[in-house]
Amino acid sequence: MGQITLDKVTKRFGEVEVIPPLDLEIGDGEFTVFVGPSGCGKSTLLRLIAGLEDVSGGQIRIDGRDATETPPARRGLAMVFQSYALYPHMSVRKNIAFPMKMAGVPEDEQKRRIEGAAKALNLTDYLDRRPGQLSGGQRQRVAIGRAIVREPAAFLFDEPLSNLDAALRVGMRLEISELHERLKTTMIYVTHDQVEAMTMADKIVVLRAGHVEQVGSPLELYRSPRNLFVAGFIGSPKMNFIEGEEAGRHDARTIGIRPEHVSVDPSGPWSGVVAVSEHLGSDTFLHIHETGLCDVMTVRAGGELDVHHGDRVRLSPDLSKLHRFDGQGLRIA
């Protein structure tokens, strides 16, 4: 079981309120991602759930029981830290065994679980090494192994992939997703990378300055962002925002259109000059100037499109995918 409820949880550091009263429900077995720009309070929120920080007000319930005052060790949660936080003086085996040793798990059971985790995480050959002798990806797996063997009610991940290089990050992302499929345990995952959020989450919580901006599945957030912030944060490349006359024509203060919903079309209503075209093979991203709509418009076009710097192109938006926002930046339904 691993159902976590935050009820008006507040956190203040001195005078500064970093998390204003916040309500959130995380269902059992759900993969929830907290995402937001740095300083948005997502890590603080995770640490409040972990019990590493005291809440200033409100209540945290784990499986219906009030855990607000429970010390971290007794909340039944496991955490994977950004720096992995492996114990440098212990072998991989001892690192993984540590939480079980603390919990007084019998030796043979410890052994069984270590071997299970090592096998699942491809660590069998490294069990007697020290963390210092491992690569970044291996350390990451040890940290995950240490979390798994506790069989926790929920896993907490604090930006676990940010110290890995790009290729490894993609691999670990898949591994963590697979782990979730296999274990079906609640996972809460903090990241500033919206790609990680989109690819892994069942439920995304977008945070800004301690406020929850929107909660929903990746596709909900993609299809109907509640406001300008979420619209700009979710999706890559970023949504194009257009203000002024063109927006007025759609009865909105601001309209947004994603790069993938604009196409190069000789009969399109918009036009501009190509500043940079990035040919990725599968796609081409065009950065277009002089549209008269916004500074730079990003457009995703077909992979083998033959346009270059300085070419003038005409563009056509898919009007059914247009997002409209009012003066407060809120979505107009």
Next chain:
Amino acid sequence: MATQHSRAAARVMISPAVILLLGWMLIPLGMTLYFSFLRYNLLMPGANPFVGWENYSYFLSDPAFQTAIVNTLLLVLGVLLITVVGGVLIALLLDQPMWGQGIVRILVIAPFFVMPTVSALVWKNMFMNPVNGLFAHLFQALGLAPFDFLAQAPLASIIGIVSWQWLPFATLILLTAMQSLDSEQLEAAEMDGASPLARFFHIVLPHLARAITVVILIQTIFLLSVFAEILVTTNGGPGTASTNLTYLVYAESLLRFDVGTGSAGGVVAIILANIVAIFLMRMIGKNLDA
């Protein structure tokens, strides 16, 4: 990361150290200040009347005081000059590729671990002695007249001994700092056409500036208090030729048993040291934030 509970525990854990140091600082300091305004001589028991600034005017107008101040400054500056310049040069040399670097390093830093009384006595007797010292033998071999270092140039000789003790410290710190210099910087400068000399002045030396400052400040703190080396070599003499402030205060208090004047001298020494300390603390404090 802290919770309320851990803060309270932290305070309890810090307090013994704070209380002890506070006592160590305030009680003797208060007593020194108090004594410095009394006529108080251990050889003349009885009332110790309050005499205001008399001890200070006596101490400050004593010709020995002026000599001591000059000697203190010469000692500090002389040693600093020798150790910093020597330290930079030796560090520069030790940073070059060579065979047996580790062993040379060990040889160079060894004098720092020799206790002051030993180094002073070894130099005094086995090197500087005008009859049996190695220098005397050397001078004789060269056909020169023997030179009585500690009688004819007492302060310079002490500067030499103290420099020998502190040269390793300066070298070690400067070498450590030098090794943290990114070699790509030097290679970039080389590509830019900088000569070795230019590289030294424009890249190495600025990189060392901070370490040199630290060396100067820390050594100054210790050099202001040089004592054992003087005590066992010259006893401050001949006359007051090699008396520094520390030795003068010692002589007033524990040789002439004049507690009042000695205390006044102690206060003067504290003020002097504090001027240096303020600069040093700023440097270290800045580093704390980094």
Next chain:
Amino acid sequence: MARAVTPRRKAINTALAWGIGILIFFPILWTILTSFKTEAQAIADPPLFLNFDWTLENYVTVQERSNYFRHFWNSVVISVGSTLIGLLIAVPAAWAMAFVPGRRTKDVLMWMLSTKMLPPVGVLVPIYLIFRDTGLLDSRIGLVIVLTLINLPIIVWMLYTYFREIPGEILEAARMDGAGLRSEILYVLTPMAVPGIASTLLLNIILAWNEAFWTLNLTAANAAPLTAFIASYSSPEGLFYAKLSAASTMAIAPILIMGWFSQKQLVRGLTFGAVK
């Protein structure tokens, strides 16, 4: 990274560096050699370098005449004792400041350091009088107290810089893993802190062993450690170079060896972390 240089260049560097190294080390070497000579050979002209009759008699004489080992033992008790007591007080303080830093932690640290800047001569008189009146003069316990206090700031600082390098996340991980304060200290903190504590211990024993202001001023025959005992050789009493050398060699040998082991920590400890 050292760049490849020509063997010629490397040979010149080597010769130069070894020359300077041996020159600087020479007084120590000469002391050690002299300690194995007879008094007559010690002052021979021209000086004898290696071609003399090696003897151990000076070591025997020094012990017989002056009960050398009592002073040696005083040095051990005073330096080790003051360092251990200092650690006992400083470990909790440094731990708290490194892991539970408050708004005033930095000020407390700086203030502690400032007590180290106090010139000893400024408090010589009161300490001397207090010691005289409490019977601590010329006692080992008295010196242990003084050396503990004067080295406490350095101990706190060194430990603090070491502890601060232990990432806080590791301690949090231990807490998440179910470790209570006791297990956290026992299984995680202590093993990680041991190297730092060991080098602090080493450096402070060295500093206390060589301390030569308080040891000279507060002791006489009884509690005199080696610093003070060696100083008694300053009054000329005939030919005694070989014996002085023997006494000196024994006084500096243990510290020289410890010092060589701790050279890396030395930089850090003596610059209060300002140079690493």
